[in-house]
Amino acid sequence: MMLKEFKAFIARGNVLDLAVAVIIGAAFSKIVTSLTEDVLMPIIGKLFGGLDFSSYFLTMGPVPAALQGSSDYAALKKAGVPLLGYGEFVTQAVNFIIVAFIIFLIVRSVSKLLPKPEAPATAEPADVTLLREIRDELKARPRV
Template identity: 45%
Template structure:
């Protein structure tokens, strides 16, 4: 069982996933800081200094109440994080497409050279066949 577990844990996909989780956690901290320290203060200034996280609705005597402001803050955080990840993935895909185009161009050049060489060989064989007929 131990050997089977080692094979599973050391597979490339599992290691890639682990690296992705660690990087994703770090990226999440960056985005959270971006939201809390930069975007929300600007958003608050635009809307009259409202801090969503402190908004509550009293639920009864002595209770904290419903913290709907924290929910609004979480929704805003989610959309900003989702948009940030979208932009990041879009940037990565753009670089991949450029790399693929360059590789395709290199492949076309190689294909053209091969076709040219094969055409020359064909022409030489035809010329040799004509010379043999004479």
């Protein structure tokens, strides 16, 4: 019984559409991540005086002696140093804006391609119909 319900649930179009969307979204995310990390962030980093924007951070605690003076965000984070990684946050925010803008463009393009649904004809209220019929009847009568 439960297996049949599960098969019916999986076979519904919405579930399959969602599965395809998640898979395509994961692949798309890799492309956008590469665009952000490999193309845009180096340009932004160059404008702000550094080659790697994600290396901007503030240390919030003691740094081990072996890592004193290090600017390697990943190594410091791995060592357990509390960091305020605002550069990584900016990278992720730019990544989000790019994804949101591309999705906006896709939805906008698709909505232009799809035919607009026709507005359903609203039924006229009965009293308006009756008044129309009375008016038409009065107009059709010969004048005396």
